[in-house]
Amino acid sequence: MTQGSTVKGKFITFEGIDGAGKSTHIGFVNDFLASRGKTVVSSREPGGTPLGEKLRELLLHEKMHLETEALLMFASRREHVAQVIEPNLAQGNWVLSDRFTDASFAYQSGGRGLDRAKMEALEAWVHPHLQPDLTLLFDVPLEVARERLDATRTLDKFEREQADFFQKCRNEYLRRAAQFPDRIVVVDSTRTIGEIQLRLAGVLEKLL
Numbered sequence: 001m002t003q004g005s006t007v008k009g010k011f012i013t014f015e016g017i018d019g020a021g022k023s024t025h026i027g028f029v030n031d032f033l034a035s036r037g038k039t040v041v042s043s044r045e046p047g048g049t050p051l052g053e054k055l056r057e058l059l060l061h062e063k064m065h066l067e068t069e070a071l072l073m074f075a076s077r078r079e080h081v082a083q084v085i086e087p088n089l090a091q092g093n094w095v096l097s098d099r100f101t102d103a104s105f106a107y108q109s110g111g112r113g114l115d116r117a118k119m120e121a122l123e124a125w126v127h128p129h130l131q132p133d134l135t136l137l138f139d140v141p142l143e144v145a146r147e148r149l150d151a152t153r154t155l156d157k158f159e160r161e162q163a164d165f166f167q168k169c170r171n172e173y174l175r176r177a178a179q180f181p182d183r184i185v186v187v188d189s190t191r192t193i194g195e196i197q198l199r200l201a202g203v204l205e206k207l208l
Helices: 022-035 050-061 066-090 101-111 116-126 142-150 163-179 193-207
Strands: 011-015 040-044 094-098 134-139 184-188
Touching: 011 022, 011 101, 022 040, 022 094, 022 134, 022 193, 040 066, 050 066, 066 094, 066 101, 066 116, 101 116, 101 163, 134 163, 134 193, 142 163, 163 184, 184 193
Parallel strands: 011 094, 011 134, 040 094, 134 184
Antiparallel strands: none
């Protein structure tokens, strides 16, 4: 994409249910792009800014109404877009984000049952002209994700949800992937790290 004579950067997001293994591969993508001469900024949602990180603590650990949760997610996202994503893209940097709006559709709409039309309205309000250039969706069967989570750390409120919640989240992710096949690439996260990274390298070469 170009804007005048300035080459804009690319925006890549990483998605998947908790335990899908996406975080393992963000560093690989960062290093791969840096080795191709790109300036890369890695961030996350919720979070990515000082205000966003404060909202992240509330979102991951405090009980709240479903709509409050969705609104706070998008409030954090608005700050992230304004302070991190758009300025870096305008400078020609590549931005990597651990989760973006697909996660809200998966968790708040798919998992929690919030009306999808409300999610679409928030998306249109918060980032009407911005979508990722590439979304990497790391997909695993539910039982694999749960095993990985149980072996790692203290779980936040989302990670403590029951199996049916995560199945609904996964279903919504896959529905989104079918809806936006040109943007969302589904990665089989049951493969070995080496196999996954080989796949990622091929996808990234096309984007480059």
